[in-house]
Amino acid sequence: MTTPNTDNAAAAGKPSRVLVLNSGSSSVKYQLLDMDDRSRLASGLVERIGEETSRLVHTPPAGGGGPRERAGRIADHDEALRAAAEELAADGLGLDSPGLAAIGHRVVHGGLRFTAPTVITDDVLKEIERLVPVAPLHNPANITGIRTARALRPDLPQVAVFDTAFHTTMPEYAARYAIDVETADAHRIRRYGFHGTSHAYVSRKAAELLGKEPADVNVIVLHLGNGASASAVAGGRCVETSMGLTPLEGLVMGTRSGDIDPAVTFHLKRVAGMSADEIDVLLNKKSGLVGLCGDNDMREIRRRVDEGDERAALAFDIYVHRLKKYIGAYSAVLGRVDAVVFTAGVGENSAPVREAAIAGLEELGLAVDADLNAVRSGVPRLISPDYARVAVAVVPTDEELEIANQTFALVDN
Numbered sequence: 001m002t003t004p005n006t007d008n009a010a011a012a013g014k015p016s017r018v019l020v021l022n023s024g025s026s027s028v029k030y031q032l033l034d035m036d037d038r039s040r041l042a043s044g045l046v047e048r049i050g051e052e053t054s055r056l057v058h059t060p061p062a063g064g065g066g067p068r069e070r071a072g073r074i075a076d077h078d079e080a081l082r083a084a085a086e087e088l089a090a091d092g093l094g095l096d097s098p099g100l101a102a103i104g105h106r107v108v109h110g111g112l113r114f115t116a117p118t119v120i121t122d123d124v125l126k127e128i129e130r131l132v133p134v135a136p137l138h139n140p141a142n143i144t145g146i147r148t149a150r151a152l153r154p155d156l157p158q159v160a161v162f163d164t165a166f167h168t169t170m171p172e173y174a175a176r177y178a179i180d181v182e183t184a185d186a187h188r189i190r191r192y193g194f195h196g197t198s199h200a201y202v203s204r205k206a207a208e209l210l211g212k213e214p215a216d217v218n219v220i221v222l223h224l225g226n227g228a229s230a231s232a233v234a235g236g237r238c239v240e241t242s243m244g245l246t247p248l249e250g251l252v253m254g255t256r257s258g259d260i261d262p263a264v265t266f267h268l269k270r271v272a273g274m275s276a277d278e279i280d281v282l283l284n285k286k287s288g289l290v291g292l293c294g295d296n297d298m299r300e301i302r303r304r305v306d307e308g309d310e311r312a313a314l315a316f317d318i319y320v321h322r323l324k325k326y327i328g329a330y331s332a333v334l335g336r337v338d339a340v341v342f343t344a345g346v347g348e349n350s351a352p353v354r355e356a357a358i359a360g361l362e363e364l365g366l367a368v369d370a371d372l373n374a375v376r377s378g379v380p381r382l383i384s385p386d387y388a389r390v391a392v393a394v395v396p397t398d399e400e401l402e403i404a405n406q407t408f409a410l411v412d413n
């Protein structure tokens with residue numbers, strides 16, 4: 001006997017939806033995707049969790065009206081996820097819906113053990129907890145999200161997709177710091193890299209844009225969001241990336257310094273009397289673009305540069321100079337480069353950053369066409385002139401879709 005059912009996926013007999021959860025320290029982002037056609041059914045963001053001014057914004061499916069908002073204190077991640085589940089239920093897409101195949105969780109640090117997406121068991125959760133000392137800012141929130149989701153749907157497959165996984169193919173000589181081996185191993189100190197889901201997705205899309213298989217191309221991916229990282233991807237495998245033990249290493253970011261002489265930290269401790277925690281906050285939250293000029297939004301920085309603001313101009317130059325150094329270094333690491341690809345908030349939207357980062361790199365086969373670079377679009381596109389030996393491209397990233405793809409691939413059998 002069949003009961004009336006408006007749930008198409010369930011009616012078809014096969015659950016095909018994936019809920020993607022990205023639990024940050026004070027926020028939860030969620031997206032519900034239909035894997036039959038990779039469409040986004042609903043999405044939302046809960047921010048300022050734990051504060052009086054918490055806010056949930058939920059975007060219902062097409063035809064379901066505009067975004068809905070809830071304001072007022074949401075005490076913790078548990079409450080946040082329950083509120084999100086209520087909003088989804090109001091759209092007929094609740095967590096108890098038979099169409100839901102799995103929940104995919106973004107987990108920042110997977111250490112060396114997790115080289116691929118993994119179905120979450122008690123043992124897996126324990127291992128993610130064991131990694132908290134190397135990811136104190138990120139893994140605890142991810143763990144809370146997983147615990148809550150498991151409590152809400154204990155029977156449903158839950159999958160962890162790790163930011164570090166794509167980088168586990170880095171050769172040992174790229175992953176190790178040149179420090180005492182025993183000390184490094186005792187404390188699991190090595191370069192892990194982050195934003196791996198984005199680097200994986202974007203490098204694959206770039207190969208598609210070039211009309212080639214990922215195995216046949218060498219790509220430099222520049223993920224320039226508020227956090228920023230570069231990667232060198234050879235034949236679909238990551239061989240080098242700019243973030244290290246933590247997301248602090250590498251490029252200049254919105255609020256992080258990126259590369260710095262480690263002796264700066266001893267100096268700050270000895271001479272300025274700063275504590276380890278204060279230095280941590282300085283380098284992670286008060287440095288980068290915001291430390292250099294007071295703003296971390298590239299739109300605002302460019303507006304100030306155009307008005308002749310010298311501090312903003314210097315911040316922009318430092319940001320671009322670091323990018324150039326990485327493009328050069330990764331060209332050397334790869335030997336042959338087929339494409340340099342810009343992605344994330346700054347990479348996808350800031351034509352001036354792309355132009356400045358590639359300027360003067362003709363000897364490396366790189367050039368940007370001003371007209372193509374000025375085009376604004378949400379699809380993958382080339383911005384290099386026909387004559388350039390190496391393609392320069394803009395490829396919008398979609399970490400949620402990649403998490404959903406990886407999650408679904410693991411549970412759809």
Ligand code: ADP
Binds near residue numbers: 224227254299349
């Ligand atoms: P994250 O996911 O790391 O928070 P995003 O990838 O969303 O970051 O990028 C956010 C950043 O992108 C903003 O801080 C801003 O600097 C930049 N950005 C967004 N839109 C534009 C734009 N139109 N022009 C230039 N920069 C932009």
